[in-house]
Amino acid sequence: MTTQHGLLADKVVLITGASSGIGAAAARVFAAEGAQLVIAARRADRLDELVTELRGKGTEVVSSVMDIVQADDVRRAVDLAVETFGRLDAAFNNAGIGGDQNAMHLMDDSVYDSIMETNVRGTWNCLRYEIRAMLENSAGGAIVNNSSVGGLQAIPAAAPYVASKHAVVGLTKAAAAEYAAHGIRVNSVAPGVTRSENIIDWFQRNPELEAELHAATPQARTARAEEIAEAAAWLCSDRSSFVTGAIMPVDGGYSMV
Structure with missing residues (x-):
């Protein structure tokens, strides 16, 4: 449900990881709800395309x-929001990586380092400047961090990812407790498997995994x-x-089963 003027009317919002997937979807949804946006990601060409699309609307x-x-x-992205729109009202810290799925004893240190650096330090950086x-x-x-069902329970063959997303939950709760008195709310979404370019490709190569995930999800999708x-x-x-x-x-009810 939205108000006549949009759920985020007159809100200045920063969205990270906005070049594809959930981040790009968030840019479109937040725009439709009336937000003024700073969209951020590593791929300049994708951002330019999205800016053109949203400005056209x-x-x-x-x-x-x-x-x-x-x-x-x-820091530059947050400064851009303040310089362009005068303030920062909200942020969706969506950027993150998944990494290779493998047994813990077979994983290289570089996999752990990369996932923790992006998902944990990256969220830490965003929280501090926002x-x-x-x-x-x-x-x-208001700040929303993107965690995962992997931040609520274990997922086999994904130990560094699970650890990183549990850490995002911890950062969310710590920041919420520390800044509530200042009028800053900090929450997290914990998505289940979400359709994206990578996930669709993964399902096409492993159709049995898609069927297994659907069977394990009460909403069956x-x-x-x-x-x-x-x-x-x-x-x-x-x-x-x-x-x-x-x-x-x-x-879809996956984490309550």
Whole structure:
């Protein structure tokens, strides 16, 4: 449900990992809900295409090429929001990686390092700079981190990913507790398997895995990226004004089985 003017009308929102998948879907959903956007990702060409698309529909949007592992990149994206729109009201920290699936004893250190660096340090970088900007805003703000059902329970053959997403949950709760008194809410979405370019390709190569996932999910399907984006939009909006420190599964019931 939205208001006449949109769930995020007059909100300035930063979205990371916006060049594809859930991030690109979030840019479109948030724009439709009236947000002014800073979209950030590593692929400049994809960002340019999305900016052109959204501006064609009347959205005020700018882009920032950013690797969340690099603190200076994150700072520049947050500064761009403040310089362009005067403040930062909300952020969807969506960027992250999955990594190879393999037994723990067979994984190379580089896999662990890469996943933890991106998913944990990247979220840490985003939180620090976003919170600093929101502390300058008398209205506070709202931050949504993208975790995973892997942040709620174990997934076989994905130990570093599971560890990283549990850490994102921990950072979410820690920041929520620390900044609630400042009017800053911090929550997380925990998606189940969500259809994207990579997942569709994976299912095409392993059709039996798609059937197994559907069988393990009460709603018997995988998510559309827009469904994750809709949940994040609500958590970024004033409709969730008394919600902080929450980890919202968006997984068709998978994590409750």
